Amino acid sequence: MIAFLGMGLLGSNFVKAMIKKGEQVQVWNRTPSKAKALEADGAKAFEDVAAAVKGAAVIHVTLKDDGTVNEVLAAASAGFEPGAVIIDHTTTSAEGAVQRTKDWKAKGFTYLHAPVFMGPSNALESTGIMLVSGDQEVIRQWEPALAKMTGRVINFGTEEGRAAGMKLTGNLFLITFTAGIADTLSLAKALHIPVEDLNTLFDTWNPGAGLPARLKRVASGNYEQASWELNMARKDTGLFMQAAAQAGTPLAVIPAIAKEMDRWIEKGYGSNDWTVIGKDAVS
Structure with missing residues (x-):
């Protein structure tokens, strides 16, 4: 089960592409109607963010900025499965990405920042570029799944926050x-x-x-x-x-x-x- 938080143009098209590939996706958006609209494509929408992540081994995030990511993940964390993986596609500061990686690891969760160079049409077609950096073992484990979302994943090495930069x-x-x-x-x-x-x-x-x-x-x-x-x-x-x-x-x-x-x-x-x-x- 996959959870996806943030149903803007990019997030909603990521979800549509995942569903076409046979994935089960639970979705949430601050404006509930945007998440609800994706039920026509096969997603399951939730108004409560903690409920949206229950049962999900991986949680994708496409939000506005550092503050929004921190706020939404804090609210969602009550529903996190043990050992859940958070993959954040939001464009944020490098410092924020580094701090979130550290903070969520301390709580027993994996956080991987994976920003993208792609528009909504790319998200729907699974084309474009995704950037990652940091723990190479985490990247090796999740790169195949990320590659299905985009045309190319570029690994910028072990430095946390390099992908954000x-x-x-x-x-x-x-x-x-x-x-x-x-x-x-x-x-x-x-x-x-x-x-x-x-x-x-x-x-x-x-x-x-x-x-x-x-x-x-x-x-x-x-x-x-x-x-x-x-x-x-x-x-x-x-x-x-x-x-x-x-x-x-x-x-x-x-x-x-x-x-x-x-x-x-x-x-x-x-x-x-x-x-x-x-x-x-x-x-």
């Missing part, structure tokens, strides 16, 4: 990447460039393909051999901001980057490769 780092990139797209669209709007033309450009030129090489370049600490000088990149950045300002189109990310470029130029790095702006992050 990797999830946060990945989310930071997604947020900055999306903000960059928003600024790109804003500049295109200012220059009267239709989205279709952007699609034509990026269908041919895929800057994302260069991400691994760019990461290595920034992290190398070697910026003297420039492929794009910081002074020139800053000049282009000024053109972006000028065009947007003239059109009354706001840019969210580029002005902050321009300030960082100016800081490094003032320190004498203008003729270095522009990736020098990442120097403090790796030194």
